[in-house]
Amino acid sequence: MSETGEGPLHVTRQFGQNSIIQPLLTDLYQITMAYAYWKSEKTKDYAVFDLFFRKNPFQGEFTIFAGLEECLKFLEKFCYSQSDIDYLKATLPPSTEEDFFEFLSTLTTKEVKLYALAEGSVAFPRVPMIRIEGPLAVVQLLETTLLTLVNYASLMATNAARYRIAAGNLMLFEFGLRRAQGPDGGLSASKYSYIGGFDATSNVLAGKLYNIPVKGTHAHAYITSFNGFSELKNTILQPKTGGKPKDLLKIALTWKERLLPIFNVISSEASEGELAALISFAIAFPDEFMALVDTYEVQRSGLLNYCSVALALNELGYRAVGIRLDSGDLSYLSNIARHYFVEISEKYNIPWFEHQTIMASNDLNEDTIISLNEQGHKINCFGIGTHLVTCQRQPALGCVYKMVELNHYPRIKLSQEVSKVTMPGSKNVYRLYSERGHALVDLLQRSTEPPPSVDGKILCRHPFEESKRAYVKPSRVEQLLELYWADGRIIKELPSLQEIRERVSNSLKTLRSDIKRNLNPTPYKVAVSDDLYHFIHDQWLKNAPIGELF
Ligand SMILES: Nc1ncnc2c1ncn2[C@@H]1O[C@H](COP(=O)(O)OP(=O)(O)OP(=O)(O)O)[C@@H](O)[C@H]1O
Ligand SMILES: O=P(O)(O)OC[C@H]1O[C@H](OP(=O)(O)OP(=O)(O)O)[C@H](O)[C@@H]1O
Ligand SMILES: O=C(O)c1cccnc1
Ligand SMILES: [Mg+2]
Helix, strand or coil: CCCCCCCHHHHEEECCCCCCCCCCCCCCCHHHHHHHHCCCCCCEEEEEEEEECCCCCCCCCEEEECHHHHHHHHHHHHCCCHHHHHHHHHHHCCCCCCCCHHHHCCCCCCEEEEEECCCCEEECCCCEEEEEEEHHHHHCCEEEEHHHHHHHHHHHHHHHHHHHHCCCEEEEECCCCHCCCHHHHHHHHHHHHHHHHHCCCCCCHHHHHHCCEECCCHHHHHHHHHCCHHHHHCEEEEECCCCCEEEHHHHHHHHHHHHHHHHHHHHHHHHHHEEEEEEHHHCCCCCCCEEEECCCCCCHHHHHHHHHHHHHHHCCCCCCEEEECCCCCCCHHHHHHHHHHHHHHHHCCHHHHHCCCCEEEEHHHHHHHHHHHHCCCCCCEEEEEEHHCCCCCCCCCCCCEEEEECCCEECCCCCHHHHHHCCCCEEEEEECCCCCCCCCEEEECCCCCCCCCCCCCCEEECCCCCCCCECCCEEEEEEEEEEHCCCCCCCCCCCCCHHHHHHHHHHHCCCCCCHHCCCCCCCEEEEEEEHHHHHHHHHHHHHCCCCCCC
């Protein structure tokens, strides 16, 4: 039971959010730093942090920002319970002063302000997805939790969006729960792959919690659970439009005899157990009959048996839905399956028969889908699990959370690697669009600068390479960071999952196709204003120690 004594559902999801998302879901060092800040009387210093990543995942040139709603709900709930305090008392060194725990127990996010990109927008390296400001101790304590909420969500949404680009208009089902990084990973995978453009999930709890369409077929076990017709307890089905119930098995067997010459097989080549299983499934779901056809042999057994049952259902007024292929050469087998669907459709004048769904699954990934498209196939729907939910091609997005300002003075983190030097100061971000509606560049400016104006000639500079600069005359300027959290509450209406999903699709449409392509995509430009350029370099020089040569 939860602390509030509510039922089991509330243990798993409170306010639509996982109840494990709480202040102690963090790294110990956040709490030890908070103690040290407290001892140094720095807890109320005014801090600004940027949450951003340095490199797009999957060797791509775009990322989808996701996880914002969960971050805001975390801020809403942020509060150390008595049991949290008791645990910390027992965990921190005995020298930790009692008053610190008193301080912790009073902490809230009331004085915090959180600015963010809209959830579902495309995002690029170094551009803050979130800018958060407020009392140092609190804002520091939020670091790890915010990162864990944004990193996987954004990675997953990006992965799904890439599969969506590869699959074009074909249906995409997420089948990954069994392979996900644990139950919470599985739920997040279902949620964020839907945002990224998947059509449905097999994950029933995700369907219930997030209102995502749930879909599925059956496993090989269902087929192998039948040996023969003698195991069928019921073969009778009522025709869809009423009338006398008929023996579906008998009708299917008649059709099977007629189909043998079309499939060029002899009756004994097709598995009787498989046909029995298909009859049984069709009786359970006559209007949604979808069958796995690769358990024994696709052409000689699975397809023949499936078509026999689908034609028998047709006689009773039902339209079968289609097949799933889960092994073998998916391009070749889908072409064969469609060939038979078309031939039967024409021979028996059943127009819908040729359009039945052909679903493919089995270790699919973005590259397999691209390759299948190149080869030519007749698949309408992909069921994807392992590679999607584990983000096998790149298992983590490297979002970081860096202090950029303290008490209105800039802070910079230097690094041997130029790309790791942070951009100091509180910044605003603008996306500049071309006349044709394409995003041209994301421009970072100091928060104190006025926004760039449409039709103005704006100097956009590479943050670190002096000679790289260009003038841009935007047709539209979009301010990317908006205030979502202030005065202890969410101050903007949050979009539904469906709206976030639409934003992903619309936001991707603003990117030129060369930025989105799978192989060697063109990098999108992220620039800084002239003012910010000089500010960064001044700060860099001020903070880089001058060495001495001996
Ligand atoms: N036409 C195709 N082009 C490229 N990849 C394909 C094609 N058809 C299938 N694949 C992929 O090839 C791999 C085949 O997997 P694997 O070698 O394990 O064979 P299988 O078909 O699963 O065999 P089994 O019958 O033993 O289950 C899968 O990852 C699948 O997605
Ligand atoms: O391949 P994925 O992308 O992870 O998609 C989900 C897989 O899960 C199911 O079977 P499972 O893999 O459990 O068993 P199977 O390989 O023996 O079919 C399904 O048949 C797919 O093959
Ligand atoms: O419904 C399916 O076909 C399914 C569900 C989960 C995993 N593999 C397949
Ligand atoms: Mg498998």
